[in-house]
Amino acid sequence: MLAGKRILLVIGGGIAAYKTLELIRLLRGQRAEVSPVLTRAGAQFVTPLSVSALAGEAVHEDLFDLTKEAEMGHIQLSRSADLVVVAPATADLMAKMAQGHASDLATTLLLATDTPVLIAPAMNVRMWQHPATQRNCEWLKGDGVALIGPNAGDMACGEHGPGRMAEPEEIVEAIAARLAAGPLAGKRVLVTSGPTHEPIDPVRYIANRSSGAQGTAIARALAALGADVVFITGPADVPPPGGVEVVRVQTAAQMLEAVQTALPADAAVFAAAVADWRVTTQNEAKIKKQAGALPVLELAENPDILAHVAQMGEGRPGLVVGFAAETCDVIDNATAKRVRKGCDWIVANDVGPATGIMGGTENAVHLVTGEGVEDWPRMDKALVARRLAQRLAEALA
Numbered sequence: 001m002l003a004g005k006r007i008l009l010v011i012g013g014g015i016a017a018y019k020t021l022e023l024i025r026l027l028r029g030q031r032a033e034v035s036p037v038l039t040r041a042g043a044q045f046v047t048p049l050s051v052s053a054l055a056g057e058a059v060h061e062d063l064f065d066l067t068k069e070a071e072m073g074h075i076q077l078s079r080s081a082d083l084v085v086v087a088p089a090t091a092d093l094m095a096k097m098a099q100g101h102a103s104d105l106a107t108t109l110l111l112a113t114d115t116p117v118l119i120a121p122a123m124n125v126r127m128w129q130h131p132a133t134q135r136n137c138e139w140l141k142g143d144g145v146a147l148i149g150p151n152a153g154d155m156a157c158g159e160h161g162p163g164r165m166a167e168p169e170e171i172v173e174a175i176a177a178r179l180a181a182g183p184l185a186g187k188r189v190l191v192t193s194g195p196t197h198e199p200i201d202p203v204r205y206i207a208n209r210s211s212g213a214q215g216t217a218i219a220r221a222l223a224a225l226g227a228d229v230v231f232i233t234g235p236a237d238v239p240p241p242g243g244v245e246v247v248r249v250q251t252a253a254q255m256l257e258a259v260q261t262a263l264p265a266d267a268a269v270f271a272a273a274v275a276d277w278r279v280t281t282q283n284e285a286k287i288k289k290q291a292g293a294l295p296v297l298e299l300a301e302n303p304d305i306l307a308h309v310a311q312m313g314e315g316r317p318g319l320v321v322g323f324a325a326e327t328c329d330v331i332d333n334a335t336a337k338r339v340r341k342g343c344d345w346i347v348a349n350d351v352g353p354a355t356g357i358m359g360g361t362e363n364a365v366h367l368v369t370g371e372g373v374e375d376w377p378r379m380d381k382a383l384v385a386r387r388l389a390q391r392l393a394e395a396l397a
């Protein structure tokens, strides 16, 4: 069932780490590949030698191991797996994850990864029940992190209650469930992304600024939840994610056609920054620059793909999500846009130059739905994507 799947396994520093050796053995028994990462505290409970012997792979321990950095950087390591598993997830590791620390190899990998994360908490019952841990837990869930356990029972510290790490067999089951069928399994979701280029002549074009980073992250997050994703992208700066059907287009007209071909879908997310206008008459040859004579470009309005799909009646996806990139009155404009376009949700963001959002790695968005406006904190675009994907999964359930 897990044959060929790669698990990046982060072993935290708790007494339950001894059970992680059994977890590795079970995973290997199912022919999964295990890349082990041992924290400094984890190495107090299990030795690198026993971990690597069972995993059949070298243990990664040090962020600043330059030899390994030359072979495989930590970013690549964090993204090379099908699933990241943290077992045991100690209170300290969970707090660092919730806060976004990157103070050692394990936390850096967890911050850098764009792969789904499953954690198996293990700690003293009081530590587990502490409001700080419960708060961290909620934050992590909000970030799309999945939890297995902890179980209730006798603890190594002599107390009784919730805090025991889930048993290795249960963790393997949770891993299999995450990898087999996510909450969006069987759902077809269409995502548009990137800019469109509207040619003026063979060398010039009209476009909106867009790196495609947010749309790409959304497609990746939806696929990670098991969705069957059709990713329709204009000429973006970032490469499309793996595991999705990619349709490349240049112009808005081509994007509309690709969207119509890709329908029907259960949901559609329109993250593309479609150019509003195109030049009516195509110039076959490059327009020559002539001193004192400016070319006159006659513009025509491009089709509004989002509005078209949102208002199509029969065959309309059950959930239609648009984006609103604004530089002022973000929420008012987005709220009006949701009604005007007829979509269900609008993901609104302020893309004024001062925010650094355009082309950057972070985003601060507001989710405008029929129920009202949710302000999401500023976070990595991958996290915005995961949270949105999670919301989609809940809405389509």
Ligand code: C5P
Pocket: 192, 252, 270, 271, 272, 273, 274, 275, 276, 302, 303, 304, 305, 306, 307, 321, 322, 323, 324, 325
């Ligand atoms: O009208 P505005 O461009 O601000 O709306 C943004 C939303 O509409 C985005 O979701 C974008 O993908 C979508 N859109 C579209 N087709 C257009 C223009 C925008 O699908 N021609």
